[in-house]
């Protein structure tokens with residue numbers, strides 16, 4: 001929770017609030033504005049889950065130099081993949097129960113091209129391997145050893161992903177854990193990023209080490225197109241964080257984009273996505289789910305529910321309850 005910051009909710013009209021930190025974290029204004037209709041202009045924008053400021057700043061650098069949204073999201077999330085202190089993504093990620101760090105990632109571009117890697121070991125930048133899957137193969141997904149082999153063939157280096165810190169914590173966890181096959185609701189996080197470039201084109205990326213101490217072979221929503229990430233360049237994009245099983249069950253990010261297609265704002269769509277998941281889990285209060293979204297106009301939204309909050313409370317108290325907050329996006 002240390003790296004997380006949340007905006008206390010006083011209003012839900014967060015689009016302005018959400019994009020403000022993006023601009024605040026970057027010194028220069030975008031060079032260009034993009035006409036998407038005779039009456040509307042949009043500026044490039046990047047948003048990501050949680051407060052990964054360095055990642056969004058990197059993506060912003062790409063966008064401000066007229067880079068594509070695809071290059072921006074890849075470069076942005078790579079910052080977190082490389083950060084050994086981020087124990088939820090890439091190098092330094094928490095291992096599974098057997099002590100292996102397995103990574104999941106996916107990427108999607110303006111033309112609905114997409115690529116993903118699942119449960120891949122020993123490669124520091126799964127997002128870049130996902131992009132290679134998208135660009136260099138006729139496939140969308142490569143998993144496990146096949147993904148790793150493909151990465152080596154593409155010139156990626158073998159890297160030890162398990163840091164001393166993560167190893168030590170895992171060894172501690174083993175002492176106290178009952179080693180039950182339950183969804184571990186703690187120690188999870190993820191970076192999902194969405195960007196619009198100066199051509200008005202949208203792309204997204206999502207990368208994670210998944211739930212800390214997950215069962216070997218477990219894959220969540222993050223590398224699943226439609227669940228952890230979805231982009232439709234005519235409408236917008238969405239990405240998810242939280243308990244992946246719940247996001248997969250509802251095809252969460254696809255749902256958010258479809259809700260926007262039907263006319264909901266990104267904020268409304270994210271709220272509805274969270275509400276649907278909570279409704280399917282009535283009575284359960286042990287999980288966290290969050291979505292962020294951007295539409296073609298450059299409006300953004302984000303919504304998150306935290307553990308300790310049931311669907312009944314959510315229905316009754318809605319936004320007044322402090323467990324449901326719009327989440328801070330860098």
Ligand code: SD4
Pocket residue numbers: 188189190208209210211219220221222240241242243244245
């Ligand atoms: C997963 N969705 O593997 C990821 C974890 C995550 O915030 O996003 N945690 O289920």
